[in-house]
Amino acid sequence: MIKQPCILNDVTRCIGCEECVAGCKRVNELPVEDSAPRVGSSSDRLNANRWTTIIRTESGATVRKQCRHCIEPACVSVCPVGALQKTAEGPVVYDSDICMGCRYCMMACPYGIPRYEWDSVVPRVRKCVMCYEKILAGEIDKPGCVSACPKEATSFGTRDEMLAEARRRIAAEPGRYIDHIWGEKEIGGSNVLYISHVDLSFLAWQELSQPGGDSPLPERTWHALRKVPAEFVGMGALMTGVWWVVDRRIRRQKESELQGGGADHE
Ligand code: SF4
Ligand code: SF4
Ligand code: SF4
Incomplete structure (x- = not known):
């Protein structure tokens, strides 16, 4: 895989067709959803089996939401056992x-991305992984969402290439874009960038906590989490982790036996 792979989302090109959502599901072998919302689904419709989604703004823009693959990811920094890397x-x-199921990552993510398999007997945290393993294995050369987009509203390359492309588009059509690249610097920068004709600050937790918005990520949770003494987190993590790992393995073993045996796959 290339170093610092990056997705550039151009909101001005997106038509909201959701082919990216379908492409993600195909590549990652995620089940096609029923029309009924899945347990734990939030208003943005991201869920454990839907790793990217389209949000329609009041002005009619369609904005793709997915993990930003932050350069300094909050989810990684709070995970007591290193399940997120x-x-x-x-x-x-x-x-x-x-993973021991503490779900600190879900509280910490400033973009409200990780989702939990609430209705599974062996729940996992789920989110976009930038098709990492499939690209690393050479099965695909770009993410499924990027390949599926009929409008080139989402592009893939190195972070430097995508930043250069974003700057090129803004300079070529200054009337079309707000002069800003979301993800270049916010919260340390990210490997998913956006250019747009509408303000995209609503994608971060400050706005997500507003009524009618996306999954709430109140500031107090994040600040409270950061103030928990490391020793307490360590002891809690250890005790919870031991229980979780043992219980999880027993449940997976039972599930595997019920399904006729075989290895434990993701
Ligand atoms: S967007 Fe959230 S889940 Fe994705 S890397 Fe950043 S902190 Fe982690
Ligand atoms: S990068 Fe891969 S995992 Fe992430 S939304 Fe696109 S297709 Fe899905
Ligand atoms: S496939 Fe492209 S145009 Fe369609 S919703 Fe996704 S990003 Fe927008």
């Missing part, structure tokens, strides 16, 4: 075998 290449990935 920033890879050397750049994407932020998740190891369900290590």
